[in-house]
Amino acid sequence: MTFTTSSSTPRPFLSDRHQEMTRPEFAVVGASNDAAHYVSPDRSHAGGLADWQVKKIIRHIDQNLRMNLRVVDLGALVHLSASHFSRSFKVSFGEPPYAYVLSRRVGAAMELIQQTDEPLSQIAGECGMCDQAHMCKSFRRVAGMTPLQWRRTSRSNAGAVLHQNSRVGDVARSRVA
Numbered sequence: 167m168t169f170t171t172s173s174s175t176p177r178p179f180l181s182d183r184h185q186e187m188t189r190p191e192f193a194v195v196g197a198s199n200d201a202a203h204y205v206s207p208d209r210s211h212a213g214g215l216a217d218w219q220v221k222k223i224i225r226h227i228d229q230n231l232r233m234n235l236r237v238v239d240l241g242a243l244v245h246l247s248a249s250h251f252s253r254s255f256k257v258s259f260g261e262p263p264y265a266y267v268l269s270r271r272v273g274a275a276m277e278l279i280q281q282t283d284e285p286l287s288q289i290a291g292e293c294g295m296c297d298q299a300h301m302c303k304s305f306r307r308v309a310g311m312t313p314l315q316w317r318r319t320s321r322s323n324a325g326a327v328l329h330q331n332s333r334v335g336d337v338a339r340s341r342v343a
Contacts, residue, residue, distance in 0.1 A: 213253065215244065223243065227266070227270055231293060234294075235267050268304055272293075275313065286301065289301070
């Protein structure tokens with residue numbers, strides 16, 4: 167294998183025995199510094215989390231909404247460093263981990279506010295918010311209205327509630343965009 171210093175002629179970067187990586191079942195997704203990055207076509211998002219990682223993260227977040235969820239811990243759950251996990255999470259979910267967790271917490275709060283008469287301070291604690299003020303601020307940012315407005319609106323619309331999806335967090339996330 168020889169390398170030339172001229173930039174006009176391409177340099178081989180793999181030995182002959184590694185050239186088999188260019189088989190049709192692999193796709194070149196990018197090249198930098200004479201090295202190509204090969205991704206299997208069954209991956210939906212290059213650089214994102216694998217399906218098993220996505221399922222594991224969603225299940226863990228939903229089961230532990232009341233707990234303090236740190237990026238380091240979520241990354242360790244799927245065997246990734248915090249920075250690699252954050253980048254991969256954003257590719258797979260379209261938002262950073264904190265924004266996703268917050269939208270899930272607001273979604274849970276929306277459901278509890280609609281279904282119960284519990285005070286907002288108690289609902290905030292059940293959804294993993296540190297206090298009622300934090301819940302109100304986050305709720306307004308994600309849902310576009312205060313928790314009290316949500317309670318009144320959802321009760322006045324008895325059957326035709328603003329969220330018709332089975333996953334309330336999906337509605338909360340769609341309001342962010």
